[in-house]
Amino acid sequence: MNAPPHRRLCTDCGVSRSAEPARCAQACQFIAPDYPRLERRVHGRARGEGQAQPDEVFFGPYSGMHAARLRQPLEGAQWTGLTTRLAERLLETGQVDAVIAMAPHPEDRWRPLPVLVTRAQDMARCRGMRMGYAPLISLVEPALAQGYKRLAVIGIPCQIYALRVLQPQLEREHGLQSLHVIGTPCSDNTSTENFHDFLGRLSPRPQDIRYLEFRADYHVEIRTDQGQQRRIPFLQLPLADLPADFFPLTCRTCVDYTNVLADITVGYMGGDGQQWLLVRNPRGAALLALLGQEVLTCTPSSAGRRAGAVRGFLANTERAAGGLPLRRMPGWLRPLVGWLMPRIGPRGLEFARARLEMKAIETVLHLRRQAPAKLKSMVPAHVWALVAPYGLRPRADEQPPSVNKT
Secondary structure (H helix, E strand, C coil): CCCCCCCCCCCCCCHHHCCCHHHHHHHCCCCCCCHHHHHHHHHCCCCCCCCCCCCHHHHCCCCEEEEEEECCCCCCCCCCCHHHHHHHHHHHCCCCCEEEEEEEECCEEEEEEEEEECCHHHHHHHCCCCCCCCCHHHHHHHHHHCCCCEEEEEECHHHHHHHHHHHHHHHHHHCCCEEEEEECCCCCCCCHHHHHHHHHHHCCCHHHEEEEEECCCCEEEEEECCCCEEEEEHHHCCHHHCCCCCCCHHHHCCCCCCCCCCCEEEECCCCCCCEEEEECCHHHHHHHHCCHHHEEEECCCEECCCHHHHHHHHHHHHHHHCCCCCCCCCCCCHHHHHHHHHHHCCEEHHHHHHHHHHHHHHHHHHHHHHCHHHHHHHCCHHHHHHHHHHCCCCCHHHCCHHHCCC
C-alpha cells in the first residue's frame, strides 16, 4: 500500500494510496465536489428535484426516513447493530461477494483498520465505533482483482464520495458488477491519538472504556470493561479544553454530514434514542427489506426549536475562527442547562437539522479564516442555503466563476 502524500485537506480515504493517486484531483470531496451530478447518477435525481421529500435541503435525497432498532440487539454493537446486520444479510443471501468495512486494529481497539469480509459471521468484528483515519477505499481495487466483483462498502461521507466518483471506472476497467453502499453520518473525526487524549479527560482509567457514543439526547454514553455505564451531559464535556487542532480543518469544513451518496444512511442524529435510517434509493429500500421482521421502525420524532441554539453556535464559532477564546458557561449554570436541553432543546429531526446548520456555519467560517480560496470550489449550493437564514451569504469572490457578477 502506498503512503499517502501530505495534504492540508485530506482524510486519507485511500485513493492516494491506490495505484493511481492522481485521481484524488477528481475524487476528493475537499477539492471541487459536484453533489448534484453524483446525486443524479446514484439516486436518479438531485436533492429537491422530482418527488422530493421535505427535508432534502438538510439531508440530501431520500425516499423514506425511519427511527429504527433491531428487535434483538447485537452484542458489541454501537446501538443495536443495524449497520453490520445489513452487511451480514447481504452476505447471507449471496447478493455480494465481499464487504469492505472497518474493524478494530489488533493493537488498539479504537483505531480503525480497513478489512475485507467474505463470511457473514465475520461481520461481528466490525461492530462498534472507531475513531481515526483509515484508507478504506484502498481495498476496493485489490478486492476486485481477487475476483470479488459484487461488493458492499460501509463508510463515512468523504470515503463514499470518492468511491462514487470512481465507480464508473471501477465498473469499466476493473469488472465491478454491483455495489451496495451503507453509509454512516460523520460526527467529526480526529486522529486516534487525539481520541485517546479525549478519553483521558473523561476517566482516570481511559484504557477501560470500551464504548462511547454521542447521543441525540445531549449526553455522551460511556461503558467500561467492568460493566459500568455513565452518561455525561454535553455541557460537562471538556471540549473547550481540547487543543485547537483536535478536529482537523477537513472535519470542520465537511459539506456532507449525512452521507448523501449512500444507498442507505444509518446514524444517530435524527433518531432520538433509536437509530436513524435514510433510505435514499431503490437499492437502499431493498437493503432495509432484507431485515424483514428483525427490525422495528417508526416515524422519527421532532420537537423543540433550533434557531437559538444555532445562533449561539454561530457566535462561538465566529470567535473560534477568529482566534478568540470561546465564551464559557459558568460552572454553576451547566447542570441546570444540561438538565433543560434534553427537555426544551431541539430533539429528533429538529436536532438533526440543527447539527446540519451548525456544520454548514462551521464550514463557511473556518474556510474564510484558513482557506478562503477554497470557498468558491468547495462549498456546494446546499451549504449556502443552510447558512442563509443566519445572515451568511457568499461574497462575490466566494461564488463559483459561473455565478460571479461582472
